[in-house]
Amino acid sequence: MLFEKKLTTPKESFVDITPQVRELVTKSGVTDGVAVVYCPHTTAGITINENADPDVVHDLLLCLSKAFPESVEFRHSEGNSTAHMKASAMGSSATIIIENGKLLLGTWQGVYFCEFDPPHNRKFFVKIIQN
Numbered sequence: 001m002l003f004e005k006k007l008t009t010p011k012e013s014f015v016d017i018t019p020q021v022r023e024l025v026t027k028s029g030v031t032d033g034v035a036v037v038y039c040p041h042t043t044a045g046i047t048i049n050e051n052a053d054p055d056v057v058h059d060l061l062l063c064l065s066k067a068f069p070e071s072v073e074f075r076h077s078e079g080n081s082t083a084h085m086k087a088s089a090m091g092s093s094a095t096i097i098i099e100n101g102k103l104l105l106g107t108w109q110g111v112y113f114c115e116f117d118p119p120h121n122r123k124f125f126v127k128i129i130q131n
């Protein structure tokens with residue numbers, strides 16, 4: 001089963017999409033399987049990380065900016081090379097096990113849509129596969 005969800009992202013942000021993914025798992029009726037959350041954009045990504053303390057997201061964004069600083073040597077004419085690098089660092093998808101109709105996430109884990117560009121209208125896909 002394939003679902004498409006739309007969202008409007010704030011600039012350089014991690015949007016917690018765990019509730020939407022949980023809702024789709026329930027809607028699918030799948031009790032044992034996997035959910036693949038996929039981002040079809042080149043300057044945004046998907047990651048799983050802590051969703052209890054919002055400072056973790058702050059620190060992740062801070063460290064990504066330090067790891068991928070702007071450079072006058074970049075050639076990409078759109079001027080957002082660091083957004084492309086951060087997106088590749090996070091990856092485009094996450095696969096989550098579904099057990100007894102629920103996402104098998106750790107207590108502190110959440111699924112994030114990671115925006116590395118200015119605010120955008122974006123989308124992500126969730127493919128839910130029954131075992």
Ligand code: ZN
Nearest residue numbers: 076078080081
């Ligand atoms: Zn670009």
